[in-house]
Amino acid sequence: MDKAEIQSYLYDKINDYSKRENQNKHLFQYIMYVYPYIYQGKTHWFLTHLIEILAYIDEYVKDYSKITIDKIETIGKNNPEQIFQILGEVLALYNLMNMPGADKSTIELEPKSYKGAKNPEFRMKLNDEWFAIEVKTPDLTPFKEIRHNGIQITSRLKQSEIEILKEKREIVFSKDLKIQYYLENANEKFVAYKQNAMYKDDKTILIIVWDDFINECVSTLVNPHSGLLTKESFYIESNFQNVDAVMVFRHSHHLQHLFYFGELLSYRLGDGPSRNVFDLSEYSITAGVYCKNPFSSKNILYDFLDIAYPISEEEISVNFVAEYQPTDIIDWTIALGISGLSYCSEELRYKIINLFKENREFKLKNSKITADLSVISLKRIIEDASDEEEALKHVKQIIKLSERGGMLNIPRIESDWNLINTINANVKKRFNKFKGQRLDSSCMCNSGQKYYDCCYKKLRYFKFTKYYTP
Numbered sequence: 001m002d003k004a005e006i007q008s009y010l011y012d013k014i015n016d017y018s019k020r021e022n023q024n025k026h027l028f029q030y031i032m033y034v035y036p037y038i039y040q041g042k043t044h045w046f047l048t049h050l051i052e053i054l055a056y057i058d059e060y061v062k063d064y065s066k067i068t069i070d071k072i073e074t075i076g077k078n079n080p081e082q083i084f085q086i087l088g089e090v091l092a093l094y095n096l097m098n099m100p101g102a103d104k105s106t107i108e109l110e111p112k113s114y115k116g117a118k119n120p121e122f123r124m125k126l127n128d129e130w131f132a133i134e135v136k137t138p139d140l141t142p143f144k145e146i147r148h149n150g151i152q153i154t155s156r157l158k159q160s161e162i163e164i165l166k167e168k169r170e171i172v173f174s175k176d177l178k179i180q181y182y183l184e185n186a187n188e189k190f191v192a193y194k195q196n197a198m199y200k201d202d203k204t205i206l207i208i209v210w211d212d213f214i215n216e217c218v219s220t221l222v223n224p225h226s227g228l229l230t231k232e233s234f235y236i237e238s239n240f241q242n243v244d245a246v247m248v249f250r251h252s253h254h255l256q257h258l259f260y261f262g263e264l265l266s267y268r269l270g271d272g273p274s275r276n277v278f279d280l281s282e283y284s285i286t287a288g289v290y291c292k293n294p295f296s297s298k299n300i301l302y303d304f305l306d307i308a309y310p311i312s313e314e315e316i317s318v319n320f321v322a323e324y325q326p327t328d329i330i331d332w333t334i335a336l337g338i339s340g341l342s343y344c345s346e347e348l349r350y351k352i353i354n355l356f357k358e359n360r361e362f363k364l365k366n367s368k369i370t371a372d373l374s375v376i377s378l379k380r381i382i383e384d385a386s387d388e389e390e391a392l393k394h395v396k397q398i399i400k401l402s403e404r405g406g407m408l409n410i411p412r413i414e415s416d417w418n419l420i421n422t423i424n425a426n427v428k429k430r431f432n433k434f435k436g437q438r439l440d441s442s443c444m445c446n447s448g449q450k451y452y453d454c455c456y457k458k459l460r461y462f463k464f465t466k467y468y469t470p
């Protein structure tokens, strides 16, 4: 289908608000029907981007748009994670097919080894080798609400260390069990998939579409004292041998932000980004990461550097900016994380944990959307210091600076809640103003029809609602 056909197919599938039973039904409804009305015929940027990408994929993969829109149609508004999952699959496919060496003519959707077998999302040839790809996109929205509450533990600490922190601090754990589940699930799918002789030599990649806080995934995968893809894995029961590599994109917040409060949030960049939100090459400063599974026998030589940094237990570079460090803990009251606890002696480790046990006043209005933090690399500090005493002194100094806000080069952004409230208020005002238009006047959506025959009907049961409750 071309863009116009995709657009009209989508409009056929997603209902407007003309019937009561369709009220508040689908995440796309606001964007498709309310937005063009209150913005006088403008197409929402998200729709423009999605349709553009679907049309592009359609040129190479038969019926892709139709299959994808059919899936989107069936998902009710109470299941946002499933919508994000589909959008994550679109994003992964589009970006892989645009890597150098990708053979776009080889893409197979949902390749199954036998009827009823579990299957990965798609299969394609990259650099003359076959790859099977599984994609996972969590909805991290509920987690966003608690992530910054105090001390976030992003690796596996000893119980005694947790007890020290817990005494006075609010503790938030990371989502490492979710990532573990993704690996287990992908591993199972790839095992079933390889039952087919044709697929058995394929290389396999799990792609996780995370939000901006990519350090959570980096730590879960390769933190030297607990990472799932290290010898010290916190889940030694499996080394996920059938997953040859994991890629993580830090991109889902762009999509989730849009739908964050259901119908009423546009985008923090006013009228939406000029860059296509699905195209990772447009966001190179926030590249993803790529991690080979050291327990898989397959060697993936393909150069993923285009859209992802390679990471591994050995390769973690202290030069990486904060978000790419495998943090151990983050004190969000001062937006300061530490990495490299495993390089410390027991004694130093204990002393460092103790530096974080006292409650601190919140210094920052943290953005819930983007990962704004600094990280102390203990490995580097220990290497540079003459002894542990000096290292500890150094750490104390950095904490002090952070307490004063001196380390932080973060623009004081308006808090997300204020922003959302402002946008909501504007939308409501616009909507109510336009609602007062005369029934026989030409419709504000620029369709050329009379209001009475157009949006008056289409939006009859639109109700100004928030989807997520703060």
Ligand SMILES: [Zn+2]
Binding pocket: 037, 443, 444, 445, 446, 447, 451, 454, 455, 456
């Ligand atoms: Zn209209």
